[in-house]
Amino acid sequence: MDVKEISRNACTAGRKIASLPTEEKNAALKKMADLLGKNRRSLVAANRKDIAAARKSGLPENFLRRLVFDDARVESRIASLRKIIDLPDPVGQIEGMERRPNGLMVGRMRVPLGVILMIYEARPHVTVNAGAFALKSGNAIILKGGSESGTCNALLGRLWKRALKSAGLPGDSVQCISAGREDVSEMLRLREYIDLVIPRGGKGLIRAVVEQSKIPVIKHFEGLCHVYVDSDADIRKAVRITLNSKLLMPEVCNAAETLLISKEKAGSVSKLVSALRKEGVEVRGCDRTRKLARGVKAATEEDWKTEYLDRIMSVKVVDGIDEAIDHINTYGSGHTDTVVTENYTHANRFLREVDSGVVLVNASTMFDDGEELGMGAEIGISTDKLHARGPMGLRELTTYKFVVMGDDHIKEK
Numbered sequence: 001m002d003v004k005e006i007s008r009n010a011c012t013a014g015r016k017i018a019s020l021p022t023e024e025k026n027a028a029l030k031k032m033a034d035l036l037g038k039n040r041r042s043l044v045a046a047n048r049k050d051i052a053a054a055r056k057s058g059l060p061e062n063f064l065r066r067l068v069f070d071d072a073r074v075e076s077r078i079a080s081l082r083k084i085i086d087l088p089d090p091v092g093q094i095e096g097m098e099r100r101p102n103g104l105m106v107g108r109m110r111v112p113l114g115v116i117l118m119i120y121e122a123r124p125h126v127t128v129n130a131g132a133f134a135l136k137s138g139n140a141i142i143l144k145g146g147s148e149s150g151t152c153n154a155l156l157g158r159l160w161k162r163a164l165k166s167a168g169l170p171g172d173s174v175q176c177i178s179a180g181r182e183d184v185s186e187m188l189r190l191r192e193y194i195d196l197v198i199p200r201g202g203k204g205l206i207r208a209v210v211e212q213s214k215i216p217v218i219k220h221f222e223g224l225c226h227v228y229v230d231s232d233a234d235i236r237k238a239v240r241i242t243l244n245s246k247l248l249m250p251e252v253c254n255a256a257e258t259l260l261i262s263k264e265k266a267g268s269v270s271k272l273v274s275a276l277r278k279e280g281v282e283v284r285g286c287d288r289t290r291k292l293a294r295g296v297k298a299a300t301e302e303d304w305k306t307e308y309l310d311r312i313m314s315v316k317v318v319d320g321i322d323e324a325i326d327h328i329n330t331y332g333s334g335h336t337d338t339v340v341t342e343n344y345t346h347a348n349r350f351l352r353e354v355d356s357g358v359v360l361v362n363a364s365t366m367f368d369d370g371e372e373l374g375m376g377a378e379i380g381i382s383t384d385k386l387h388a389r390g391p392m393g394l395r396e397l398t399t400y401k402f403v404v405m406g407d408d409h410i411k412e413k
Contacts, residue, residue, distance in 0.1 A: 127160075196217075220380040229268070262324070
């Protein structure tokens with residue numbers, strides 16, 4: 001595989017689509033949505049083949065769940081594409097235009113980043129979402145999915161090429177590749193063609209990319225997310241929010257992994273633990289938790305640092321909001337954390353002091369989702385602070401340039 005040629009072609013395509021009218025980009029997205037519908041059966045069959053091979057190779061069930069691209073998920077991607085079509089195009093928008101004392105008008109124009117290399121595991125839906133977001137924001141993208149979803153991703157790559165060409169756009173604007181490790185390592189050094197790398201997957205993948213890359217990386221690291229049940233929490237809400245945060249999709253990055261409970265709510269620890277265990281969740285708790293509830297395994301220091309991505313949850317009774325915030329900022333991954341409280345002051349403290357990309361009050365961590373937050377979907381959820389944080393949508397895939405408008409202005413000494 002000539003990765004330099006692939007990257008060079010992406011760079012050429014990126015220059016062409018950077019200034020395309022929104023209507024032309026939307027035409028390609030609409031065609032892709034149509035192709036997903038027409039090729040639904042083939043996509044599901046390809047995905048089943050991938051899952052069968054992954055299961056045979058011994059991959060765990062929680063990983064297999066992230067690999068699923070069934071009829072419902074194909075339909076969900078079609079719906080997401082149509083939402084992205086309806087979203088405002090950030091490219092060319094001018095922000096903060098102001099007249100300077102010297103009469104110059106100065107503002108910032110949103111422009112594409114250029115070429116994005118995305119490296120990810122499982123999740124064929126990422127191949128649809130990432131391609132759509134890159135294209136709509138005027139970027140070219142190279143998609144390197146995991147070998148475990150190779151059959152489905154290869155078909156999605158062919159559909160992207162058909163959609164682009166039918167809309168008169170460069171076919172290399174969205175490329176799906178199946179490169180090996182040495183090829184990927186080489187791509188991570190091609191700064192002259194690639195502008196940004198986005199890895200999504202396990203710690204090992206992300207660390208390897210960060211260590212090797214000569215190109216800026218936005219990390220979509222682990223989601224060690226928390227639910228804190230405050231001293232002034234409504235326990236009915238706490239049970240519902242905890243169960244939804246943990247169980248709606250245990251295998252995704254915004255699923256809650258640790259439940260913190262204020263000691264003032266010690267009388268409700270048993271109720272919360274029982275609700276979790278009733279749903280098949282293995283509970284690992286601190287000493288205080290184990291004294292207050294039955295069937296709880298002893299939590300170790302490692303449990304507070306672990307993203308389970310499974311029906312396992314660690315539980316800790318804390319002295320109050322100070323300890324809860326300190327625990328989250330010490331052990332959390334800066335991803336998503338929520339507080340259950342009826343105390344306005346505590347809610348505001350949690351929002352201000354918890355250092356995460358998305359912080360919620362009286363809401364499930366499952367709402368850290370691009371579609372739920374008005375982005376149509378997301379290309380990923382960044383745990384970095386630069387250049388983007390939290391769910392990344394169209395605007396996060398652009399940067400800016402200063403634009404200055406004058407009228408025969410020259411600078412005097």
